[in-house]
Amino acid sequence: MTARSVARKEVFTALKKVLGKTFTLTADMIVTPPKPGFGDLSFPCFTLAKGMSRNPAEIATELAAKIGPSKMIKKITSAGPYVNFTFDDEAFGAHVIDDVTKSKKRYGRGTTGKGKKVLVEYANLNTHKEVHVGHLRNFALGAAAVNIFAANGYSAIPVSYINDLGSNVAKCLWGIKKFHDGEEPEAASRLNFLGSVYTEATAALEGNDEAKQEVSAIQNELESGEGEWFALWKKTQKWSMDNLKETFDEFGLSFDRIYLEHEMIDETHQIVNKLLVEGIAKVSQSAVIVDLEAEKLGVNLLRKSDGSLLYNAKDLALALHKENDYHADRSMIVVDVRQSLAMKQLAATLKRMEFSRELIHLGFEFVTLPEGAMSSRKGNIIRWSDLRDAMEERVTDSTVLRHPEWKPKVVAANAKALVMAAVKFVMLRHDPERLMVFDMEEAMATDGFTGPYILYTIARINSLHTKTKVSAFPLASALIDPQEVQLLRKVAEYPDIVAQAGTEMRPSLVCLYAFELAQMFSRYYAEVHMIDEVQPSLTAARLGLADVVGSTLTNAMELLNIPVVKAM
Numbered sequence: 333m334t335a336r337s338v339a340r341k342e343v344f345t346a347l348k349k350v351l352g353k354t355f356t357l358t359a360d361m362i363v364t365p366p367k368p369g370f371g372d373l374s375f376p377c378f379t380l381a382k383g384m385s386r387n388p389a390e391i392a393t394e395l396a397a398k399i400g401p402s403k404m405i406k407k408i409t410s411a412g413p414y415v416n417f418t419f420d421d422e423a424f425g426a427h428v429i430d431d432v433t434k435s436k437k438r439y440g441r442g443t444t445g446k447g448k449k450v451l452v453e454y455a456n457l458n459t460h461k462e463v464h465v466g467h468l469r470n471f472a473l474g475a476a477a478v479n480i481f482a483a484n485g486y487s488a489i490p491v492s493y494i495n496d497l498g499s500n501v502a503k504c505l506w507g508i509k510k511f512h513d514g515e516e517p518e519a520a521s522r523l524n525f526l527g528s529v530y531t532e533a534t535a536a537l538e539g540n541d542e543a544k545q546e547v548s549a550i551q552n553e554l555e556s557g558e559g560e561w562f563a564l565w566k567k568t569q570k571w572s573m574d575n576l577k578e579t580f581d582e583f584g585l586s587f588d589r590i591y592l593e594h595e596m597i598d599e600t601h602q603i604v605n606k607l608l609v610e611g612i613a614k615v616s617q618s619a620v621i622v623d624l625e626a627e628k629l630g631v632n633l634l635r636k637s638d639g640s641l642l643y644n645a646k647d648l649a650l651a652l653h654k655e656n657d658y659h660a661d662r663s664m665i666v667v668d669v670r671q672s673l674a675m676k677q678l679a680a681t682l683k684r685m686e687f688s689r690e691l692i693h694l695g696f697e698f699v700t701l702p703e704g705a706m707s708s709r710k711g712n713i714i715r716w717s718d719l720r721d722a723m724e725e726r727v728t729d730s731t732v733l734r735h736p737e738w739k740p741k742v743v744a745a746n747a748k749a750l751v752m753a754a755v756k757f758v759m760l761r762h763d764p765e766r767l768m769v770f771d772m773e774e775a776m777a778t779d780g781f782t783g784p785y786i787l788y789t790i791a792r793i794n795s796l797h798t799k800t801k802v803s804a805f806p807l808a809s810a811l812i813d814p815q816e817v818q819l820l821r822k823v824a825e826y827p828d829i830v831a832q833a834g835t836e837m838r839p840s841l842v843c844l845y846a847f848e849l850a851q852m853f854s855r856y857y858a859e860v861h862m863i864d865e866v867q868p869s870l871t872a873a874r875l876g877l878a879d880v881v882g883s884t885l886t887n888a889m890e891l892l893n894i895p896v897v898k899a900m
Contacts, residue, residue: 335427335824339404343373343417346405350398355380371409371416372821378413388413425808425820432823432880433806440830440887445486451658452478452490454666455585459496459572460504462527463579464713465770466699471583472759473696474666475893476839483891484834489658492587493650494576496569497594498643500530502551505564506543507533522571524715551640555597569594579716583752584893589657596649600641603648604634612684620645622681632677647678648685655689664692669765671695694837696764702771723751723776735899749897750776750784756894757783761843781847783894786885789850791900792857793882796875800863806876810869815856816877822849823884830891839892846888853881 333341340362348357365374377395381388389412396410404427406420432439454474457467474490481488507529508515517525537543553561580587604620607613613622618637624630634645654663665675675693682691701714727747731738738746758775762768778784797804811820826845833841862878864871886896 334431334827335404335424336828338427339417339419339424340373342402342404343375346399346402346408347375347395347415350395351380355383365411365414365416367411370411370414371407371418373417375415375417376413377415381413419821421812421817422808424824425811425817428820428824429806429808429876429880432883436883437887437890439884440826440891441483441485442827442831442834443485444831444834445481445484448485448662449487449489449658449660450481450662450664451654451660452481452488452664452666453493453654454490455492455580455587456665456667457492457494457576458498458500459494459569459576460501460526461530461572462523462713463576463716465701465716465719466713468716468755469696469699469759469768470666470668471585472756472893473694473764473839475583475585475756476760476842476891477664477666477694477837479891479893480830480834480837480839480842483830489660490585490587491589491591491654492580492585493591493593494573495593495643496572497551497554497565497597499547499551501565501569502547502554503533503537504530505554505561505568506547506550507536508564508568510536522568523575526568526571527713527715548638548640552638554594555640557594557597583756584895591650591653593646596646596653597641599653600646600649601635603652604641604645607634607685612681622677622684624677624680627676627680629673629677629680632681644674644677644681647674648681651678651682651687651691655687660689662690662692664694666694666696669695669697694764697767699759700767700769702769719755719772720751723754723772724748726776727751731900746897746900749895750787750900753783753787753889753894755783756892757786757843760839760892761847763838763840778900781843783889784900786846786850786889787894787897788900789853790882790885790889790896791898793853793878793885794898796862796878800865800871800875802863802868802871802875804875804879805869805872806880807869807873810873811877813856813860815852815860816874819849819852819856819877819881822852823880826884826888842888842891846885846892849881849885849888853878 340359343362344357344359351357361375361379363374363376365371375395377388377391381391384391389410392410392413392415395415396408399408399415401407401420404420404423405417407418409416452474454477455471457463478488478490504526511532512529537547550561553559554565556562604613607622608615608620613620613634619633620635622632622634624632632644633642635641651663654660667675672693672695679691724747727750728743731743731746735743754775758770761781774780775782776784778788808820811817829841829845833839860874862871862874889896
């Protein structure tokens, strides 16, 4: 059990003993005090007082007088209607140190999801388009969700579903033949070529009904899996898939399986036909729909009047595929809020098909730029490759100035790590439902609520060992400075943060925690002599404390899928 868990158990046992059988005490009644100065844990007496028809402040005073200290609890006081419990600094600190040093990379992990399997589907990009800044939030959120589920004991399975046969693909292929027939772009510029052609084709199709019919015919031919258009699709689809896999590797994204839209075509037609036979779907104006008006979800369009399938229909086939492959207890889909209605329609249709698994939509708001929203159709996007190169160039220049002795390979690896930390952290520090504005300057700052700031703190901690020959030895009895006590209190909160982030699926909680812990250590570092040659035992204890903080920060960053660097 973690230090806070042991302390909570002692508080629970003490309260239960004095309350007896007249009141049903539950663990969630023991909370964090409303004001930091009151103590470390608190029991509000409102519910108890209501049942007894008494003043809660009077009851709190009586309870505090009846409860004595325990191994982890040093002081019990009352403040208004609260009974407050203060930890014993040495006993609690020793337990925290023991937790971190013994658990190491597993510190913070829990068992809430033990024996349960959760599937996380994310990074569902379209082929024939470029990866841009707007996609990065999906990457970061999905990877963090997988890690957070795993840290809470679940068997977490990451999968991706690539849309490689939608209307956008047909538009792009039409544009290639219409405006660039015979052109063969260089390998390095193939995705830029496809992206610009898509934008060009979208503009040309505006108000051109005849051209739109041509695109519709192309999509139908693609779904048939043969013909001239299919041959062009096969060639350009490989361009896109090669690029996507490189990008996934770059972001440290690993998938148990990558599903492809074109693999779902035959099965989707079979499902739609079966739904028609069973009366779940019906024909309306030559299209196939599922009427969800009873659920106030409108109409779920599965197959258009021209016979082509909609994403909603293919999602049904995908859901059944995932169930057959993994039999997960829960299935999460990470996709932006524009798909909220489609996700509700998918769940409602699957329910009518007697699909009983829990389906969760982890939605997130758009990423915009300081100058406004992005759109692949309009071509006003910031390509990930362009952003990455610009950020890496900037970090490389500053690193060379600080460390002229570093070899180019080391500088390059450091730059990549810092860029990833900047991008992933800024995408995760906001709650998913909040619209976010991506500002490169702000994301890369080393002195604020950013990934580089956390990495800088970890690197600073690592550097301490190069400044002395004293070996680290964290000893709670030597760590009596108020800031040392508070640092250990903060480290002790980490397992609770991981659990809460898993319950609420809010990686932002981990970001905020890491930032606050880094801030606390930075203040401590600035105000306390870490290396004291006159007192080597104190130096050893403080180095040990720094290592405990560094280890916790590292675990938090890796939970967010952000690798750390040893030096900056």
